[in-house]
Every structure is written in C-alpha cells, then in structure tokens.
Amino acid sequence: MSASPPAGFVEAVLDIVDRIPPGRVATYGDIAAMLGSRGARVVGQVMAYYGSDVAWWRVIRAGGHPPREHEDRALTHYRDEGTALIETPAGYRISPSARWHPEFADE
DNA sequence: CTTATGACGTCAT
C-alpha cells in the first residue's frame, strides 16, 4: 500500500492553511518552508488526505496552478472569494499578487 | 536500513 499521510505534520500544515486569509493563496513549497522543511510533497500528502477539512483551494503549486485533479473545483472557490486570477488561453492561473506571505499576514 | 508513494519543485532539453 502507499504510504499514509504524515500524521504529525497534519496539524502543522492544517494550522498554516487555516491562517491563509480569503482571497489569498500560498504555495506548497512556501508552507513547507514555514515548517522548516522542503517537503512540498509532504504538504501535498497531508492535503490529499485531510484537505477535505481545510481551504485546500488556497494552497496551490509554485506555477500558480491548483491541484491537478481539482483545478475546476478550485476555480469556483476563487471566484466565490474574489481571488485575483489571470485568465489564459489555456485556462487560468492565480495572480502572483494573490500569493499570501506569512510575514505579511493580516491576522 | 531499503523500498515505495505522493494535491511538489526545479532544471534540462
């Protein structure tokens, strides 16, 4: 069987995702960096399993695209929250200005 | 310790 998600990392990742204000997004790599690790994939594993309980659509890849299997579903949320999007011939991507930085957190 | 998996990242072509 495939490796189950990192239980201990779960709460750490979910905590950060929960801090992302609406209309903003953070990349997997950034979140991993906040945890002091470079395990961008590990963050993804947590989201894949526990993401159902958090605003997973606020977590995107470095390229500005949402999860490969949920880009359509995420788009609905972005429009609902007014996230800055850039429309492209191939589809769309998240506006770089929409990227949330923990150091600029509004809390 | 080794192998396998993954909602990723970056570089090379």
Place this chain on the structure above:
DNA sequence: GATGACGCCATAA
C-alpha cells in the same frame, strides 16, 4: 511553453 527526469521530505511496511 510543454515534457521528462531527478531531487526532496515524511511515513508505512
């Protein structure tokens, strides 16, 4: 700009 390959981290068996 798209595709392929390797790297990276954490967990389970």
